Amino acid sequence: MATATxxxxxxxxxxxxxxxxxxSNGAASATKPNATTNGSSETQASALLRELRNxxxxxxxxxxxxxxxxxxxxxxxxxxxxxxLDIAAQVKxxxxxxxxxxQRWNTKVFPRLFGQPDALKYSPDVVAIVMALLYDTISAxxxxxxxxxxxxxxxxxxxxxxxxxxxDDDLDDLDDELDDLNDELKDETEDEIDEDLDEDLDEELxxxxxxxE
Numbered sequence: 001m002a003t004a005t006x007x008x009x010x011x012x013x014x015x016x017x018x019x020x021x022x023x024s025n026g027a028a029s030a031t032k033p034n035a036t037t038n039g040s041s042e043t044q045a046s047a048l049l050r051e052l053r054n055x056x057x058x059x060x061x062x063x064x065x066x067x068x069x070x071x072x073x074x075x076x077x078x079x080x081x082x083x084x085l086d087i088a089a090q091v092k093x094x095x096x097x098x099x100x101x102x103q104r105w106n107t108k109v110f111p112r113l114f115g116q117p118d119a120l121k122y123s124p125d126v127v128a129i130v131m132a133l134l135y136d137t138i139s140a141x142x143x144x145x146x147x148x149x150x151x152x153x154x155x156x157x158x159x160x161x162x163x164x165x166x167x168d169d170d171l172d173d174l175d176d177e178l179d180d181l182n183d184e185l186k187d188e189t190e191d192e193i194d195e196d197l198d199e200d201l202d203e204e205l206x207x208x209x210x211x212x213e
Contacts, residue, residue, distance in 0.1 A: 075124040075146060076117030078153040079131055080110045086135075124149075 053064050065073070088100040115121035128145035132138040139145045 069118075071146065071150060072120055072124045073118045074153040075127055075149045076114065076120050078149040078156070079114065079127055080106065080117055081156055082131065082135070082149075082152060083110070 057063050084100075084102065084105050087105070088102070091098060091100040113121075114127065120127060124146050125142045128138065128149055129142055131149060132140050132142075132145045138148045
């Protein structure tokens with residue numbers, strides 16, 4: 001009984017198939033992102049970050065905040081200040097016996113619901129959405145709302161620094177004026193003392209001359 005035999009591929013055919021496969025693999029590897037390299041960079045960065053934070057804490061006793069924590073803190077400060085300014089304005093407009101106490105707002109009222117600015121009870125997104133529901137200056141989009149609050153905090157800090165710089169300049173000017181005034185008083189006092197001494201000397205001389213006569 002005759003059996004069928006499969007045709008054997010020639011060396012040229014095998015080489016051609018291998019070459020095509022290599023080219024196909026090469027094209028795939030050229031277009032596919034190198035995830036291993038990216039993962040390695042992220043792993044190295046994470047390790048370096050841990051080393052950095054540990055070293056800073058060991059040397060200076062300071063714990064460096066991570067990005068998310070910094071954003072949360074800025075959102076907390078912006079929310080506390082913006083709400084406080086709004087409530088204070090409305091209380092003042094309404095009048096009456098009630099007064100807005102910033103100290104109580106910052107340390108008692110705000111933390112009761114939101115927590116401290118650097119330790120919020122809720123995520124920045126949640127706080128930002130609440131602020132967006134209150135104010136049209138805050139975007140309804142959670143991500144942009146967070147960015148709006150961060151910008152509010154930046155602008156507020158810039159105003160505070162500018163005010164402090166102007167205050168320091170005013171104090172320096174006042175110190176200079178006081179120094180000039182002290183110098184003038186000192187000069188006048190010294191002149192008066194010199195005049196008094198001259199008058200005393202003249203009187204003593206006159207008395208001495210009278211005694212001699």
